[in-house]
Amino acid sequence: MGSAEEKLETVESKEWYISAYASDGVPTSDHLKLRSASVSLAIDSIPDHHVAVETLWISIDPYLRATMTGTNDGLYFPQFNLNQAILAFGIARVIRSKDSKYSDGDIVLSAFLPVAEYSLLPCDLLTRKLDPASGIPFPDYLSSLGIPGFAAWVGIEILGQPKSGSNVFVSAAAGGVGMFAGQLAKLRGCKVVGSTGSDDK
Known part of the structure; x- marks a missing residue:
C-alpha cells in the first residue's frame, strides 16, 4: 500500500466487509466482499482523539470466523454488523492525528484495525506505539509476539x-x-x- 501524501485530502480505500453471516462458521466469497470507500484525511474531518491511519500489516486469525456467524454463544468478541468493515489485529502508520499522544508517522498496533487501506480510528482502540529502534520486525508483533x-x-x-x-x-x-x-x-x-x-x- 502506498503512503498517502500530505497534500492528499481524500483517498479511495479498499476494504473487506461482511455482507452476510456464515452460520456454519466458514465464511466464503458469499459472505465477505471487497469495496472501495472514500476516506477524508483532511484534519477538519478527523474527530478529536482520533487518528487517520494507513494499514501496513493485518493478522487474519482463526477467531475471526466466530465473529461472522450471527450468533453470540459465549464469544469473547462481538459479532460484526452486516455491511461493517472487518476488524482485526493489525499495524498501521499514523497519517494525521487529532490526539496529543500520537504524531504523524507513528507506527501503532491495534486489536480493532479495519481490514482496509486507510481508516479513521479512535485512539482508545490503539494498543500501543511500536518503536522502530527496538530491532523487532513489526510483523513479529502479529505473530510470535501476537x-x-x-x-x-x-x-x-x-x-x-x-x-x-x-x-x-x-x-x-x-x-x-x-x-x-x-x-x-x-x-x-x-x-x-x-x-x-x-x-x-
Whole structure:
C-alpha cells in the first residue's frame, strides 16, 4: 500500500466487509466482499482523539470466523454488523492525528484495525506505539509476539509445563499457534510430534 501524501485530502480505500453471516462458521466469497470507500484525511474531518491511519500489516486469525456467524454463544468478541468493515489485529502508520499522544508517522498496533487501506480510528482502540529502534520486525508483533505466539506460550509454559525429555503432541501443528507451540516445547528439551489436517500441510 502506498503512503498517502500530505497534500492528499481524500483517498479511495479498499476494504473487506461482511455482507452476510456464515452460520456454519466458514465464511466464503458469499459472505465477505471487497469495496472501495472514500476516506477524508483532511484534519477538519478527523474527530478529536482520533487518528487517520494507513494499514501496513493485518493478522487474519482463526477467531475471526466466530465473529461472522450471527450468533453470540459465549464469544469473547462481538459479532460484526452486516455491511461493517472487518476488524482485526493489525499495524498501521499514523497519517494525521487529532490526539496529543500520537504524531504523524507513528507506527501503532491495534486489536480493532479495519481490514482496509486507510481508516479513521479512535485512539482508545490503539494498543500501543511500536518503536522502530527496538530491532523487532513489526510483523513479529502479529505473530510470535501476537495472538499465535501468546496462545502457544500459555499452552506450553503456563498450562502444560512439559519436562525435558517428555513427549509433546501438537495438533494443527502447521497453524500459527501450533508452529510456535512446537518450537517452545523443543526449547524445553521435549520430543515433539505434530499432526495436520492434510498431507500438503
